[in-house]
Amino acid sequence: MIKLHNTKMLQTLHQSLTKRIPESLKVFGSIFHINHGNPFNLEVLVDSWPDYQTVITRPQKQEMTDDKDYYTNTYHIFSKDFQKLPEILGSDHVINWKQSLTIQGCQNGLNEKISEVVAFKPVHVDYSKRVLYVIDDVLKYCTFNTSKLSISCKVKSSENVMFRSTNDNFRLSLLDISHAKLVNDNWKYGQNERSLRYIKRCLQSFPGYCLLNPEGNPVSWLIKEQTGELRMGYTLPEYRKNGFAKWIMATFMQHLQKNYVPFYGHVEEMNEQGHNLAKSVGFHVVDCNWHEWKCVPTEQL
Structure with a gap:
């Protein structure tokens, strides 16, 4: 995987990801904030450049000092090629599987590939799938100037x-x-x-x-x-x-x-009040869903 540091490259990547909203929302939102001060000290990995297939955002190494902190040790994923994902995600250079961590994404099909990876890792996994909510104009983001929404x-x-x-x-x-x-x-x-x-x-x-x-x-x-x-x-x-x-x-x-800041949200499937609230202010459901994997090394259990 290649780390993207160059500001112009990050802007180009962010623009490219607009075409894959809502599936790209997790990495899209991360890169938006990286391009606006990077307050969480995140970094961006791609499998190749400029013709990338997979994008991962994660904290910089100096941020992940607590091996049990899965709130900080969080990885966000978007991929156009699921077949190569197990090889990428299985690499200890990409994901530090010795830590408690969280993986998040907005693509159906990710669970199958992540399950392939963790089957060979000494980790316990809690998988959660929830309803993803967006505003119409976020879906149309690619038709706007990326500086305005x-x-x-x-x-x-x-x-x-x-x-x-x-x-x-x-x-x-x-x-x-x-x-x-x-x-x-x-x-x-x-x-x-x-x-x-x-x-x-x-x-x-x-x-x-x-x-x-x-x-x-x-x-x-x-x-x-x-x-x-x-x-x-x-x-x-x-x-x-x-x-x-x-x-x-x-x-x-x-x-x-x-x-001009993009945003979105999720609601647990059985939370009827949450669904009603989201819809009452203009959010609507998209079918790619919100996915999260909380991974804890068995030695920490």
């Missing part, structure tokens, strides 16, 4: 005005690092020290929106991570069924629209 937000401004008038005691705000513990304590896939460290980094690198109650405490929130995905959305139980999550999501989308 117009997002069509379904929530009308009149709805927001009405919401504000009936919820004067609540106000929108940005999350900061002091809120990381609250987010972590309520994140289904967190609630440990490594996830807390990951959430802090997300909040230091990207905006996160929340709704504050009259006492100034967050009661509903949403965060963006290093691939451009909106995640960790949560509303405290006693504040649900008030439209808070919809308001936050709509505001977040408008912020991303203003700054």
